[in-house]
Amino acid sequence: MQYFKDMTEIQQMILVILGVLVFATTLFWVWKKMKPGPQVDELMTRTKSWWIMAGIFTTAAVVHPAISFIAFGLLSFAALREIASISKNARLEDRSIIFWAYLAVPLQYGFAYMGWFVPFLILIPVGMFTFIPFLLVLKGHTQDIARSMSVIPTHLMLTVFSISHLAYLLSLPELPHFNAGGRGLLLFVVFLTEMNDVFQFTWGKLLGRHKIIEKISPNKTWEGFIGGLLSTIVAAYLLRFLTPFTTIQALGSGLLIACMGFVGDIIVSAIKRDFGLKDTGTAIKGHGGILDRIDSLALSAPFFFYYVYLICY
Amino acid sequence: MKLVLLIFIYKLVMPVLLKIVGVRIRNKGAYHGQKQFIVVANHNSHVDTMALLSSLPIRLLIKTHPVATATYFGKKKWLAFISNLFVNTVLIKQKDNALQLLEQKLKKGHSLVFFPEGTRGKPGEMQAFRSGIGVLLKAFPHIPFIPVWIEGTGKILPKGSFLPVPFEAEVKIGAATLAKGVSVEEIVVEVQTAILALRGRE
Numbered sequence: 001m002q003y004f005k006d007m008t009e010i011q012q013m014i015l016v017i018l019g020v021l022v023f024a025t026t027l028f029w030v031w032k033k034m035k036p037g038p039q040v041d042e043l044m045t046r047t048k049s050w051w052i053m054a055g056i057f058t059t060a061a062v063v064h065p066a067i068s069f070i071a072f073g074l075l076s077f078a079a080l081r082e083i084a085s086i087s088k089n090a091r092l093e094d095r096s097i098i099f100w101a102y103l104a105v106p107l108q109y110g111f112a113y114m115g116w117f118v119p120f121l122i123l124i125p126v127g128m129f130t131f132i133p134f135l136l137v138l139k140g141h142t143q144d145i146a147r148s149m150s151v152i153p154t155h156l157m158l159t160v161f162s163i164s165h166l167a168y169l170l171s172l173p174e175l176p177h178f179n180a181g182g183r184g185l186l187l188f189v190v191f192l193t194e195m196n197d198v199f200q201f202t203w204g205k206l207l208g209r210h211k212i213i214e215k216i217s218p219n220k221t222w223e224g225f226i227g228g229l230l231s232t233i234v235a236a237y238l239l240r241f242l243t244p245f246t247t248i249q250a251l252g253s254g255l256l257i258a259c260m261g262f263v264g265d266i267i268v269s270a271i272k273r274d275f276g277l278k279d280t281g282t283a284i285k286g287h288g289g290i291l292d293r294i295d296s297l298a299l300s301a302p303f304f305f306y307y308v309y310l311i312c313y
Numbered sequence: 314m315k316l317v318l319l320i321f322i323y324k325l326v327m328p329v330l331l332k333i334v335g336v337r338i339r340n341k342g343a344y345h346g347q348k349q350f351i352v353v354a355n356h357n358s359h360v361d362t363m364a365l366l367s368s369l370p371i372r373l374l375i376k377t378h379p380v381a382t383a384t385y386f387g388k389k390k391w392l393a394f395i396s397n398l399f400v401n402t403v404l405i406k407q408k409d410n411a412l413q414l415l416e417q418k419l420k421k422g423h424s425l426v427f428f429p430e431g432t433r434g435k436p437g438e439m440q441a442f443r444s445g446i447g448v449l450l451k452a453f454p455h456i457p458f459i460p461v462w463i464e465g466t467g468k469i470l471p472k473g474s475f476l477p478v479p480f481e482a483e484v485k486i487g488a489a490t491l492a493k494g495v496s497v498e499e500i501v502v503e504v505q506t507a508i509l510a511l512r513g514r515e
Contacts, residue, residue: 077479081479081480081481085335085465085468085480085481085482086481092436092471095468095474095478095480096474096476098478099478102478102479
């Protein structure tokens, strides 16, 4: 116990996460043996991606921080590629413009790595928002051009702008008396967002009666949402040592992460429904997989980032 | 020398490029235990040939030839040379004894990668199959065909474009099958059905 107390916040947290992962993996493994089904499979793929995330995080913490930026950049790239592939809204002749949209990924993560805050902030909502429509206009096909103009920048916002805020947490300046730093904040928001998903799922299974929006996400219930929200707030309170927050601010961050995780989740669900990926029969297996992984992070990451930025920096 | 080059391209460089671009190859195990075959696939993009060659086991790489039209790749001497060196192609003219060259290769125990549509179609569309594949399989009834369904490559690099753009695509390899049909037409239909059957399968 003394040894645990002597460790830094990050080391303690990595140990806690390893414990949670080992516990979850064993639990789902036993569950699958006893009662196999699609829900366990979904939980198992989730756990698998957590292992990967935890592995990357630990490697980055030990070897070099740049690894985190590259890993998040690849995640954004794969998510952008996925949404560009399944979207039925972009036209075939937009492919050469989508090529330029991919360029936003190395630029955005380059800015994040360098800690150039204003370029990081404006690249997509100002730069790409202008550049993409301009290229589309140069191509000259006006049929459905307005749709392409709005869809391609939206894809960039959802997959690149949002997730890159996780990386930028690592470039935030040092604060006095706050040892965990950007790495602590990153762990805090990712861990809480993922846990919020699990809490919502579990409370929904246990008590769920009243559906919130059945047409979009039939498994989401008020009981699950509120149970998840309260659990996440408690978790935020327990993990506040990873942040520079006061107690009240930590509780607020838990509330924010739970709400925005939920909103991101249902927005991505609605998009997938529009693309026909939620209806059985038309679904191509494996498609939509990366979007499923980033859905709740897509909003909790930028909202948490600006929350901590406005309060503490 | 050429073998080293082909292994370098299709076993080292191409898998990385395909991964970045987003091409997933399913069921590579279909080649297991096969010595000679004709891979037949729908055709939307040059990416198809690249993906199929890199899906092959190393031992079969040098002995497998994508079939290409001389009217396209044989236009200039250097283009024909390069496509043979880097893609291991055999070029055929779409005329009289076009298939003779292919029969020679098959008699030597080599395998082919064959696109029965004859040319790349529009993205997502499959054109009518030509009869060549039926003639070949009828002449070599002991050689199985391996059906492959390719989806999404037309968006990556469609006909007429030189700029590859990352999009998700899938290459589904089916099981090696001996053609049962008696006439050329029957075999063509059989091959086409086998390819289309892979479409919905995981």
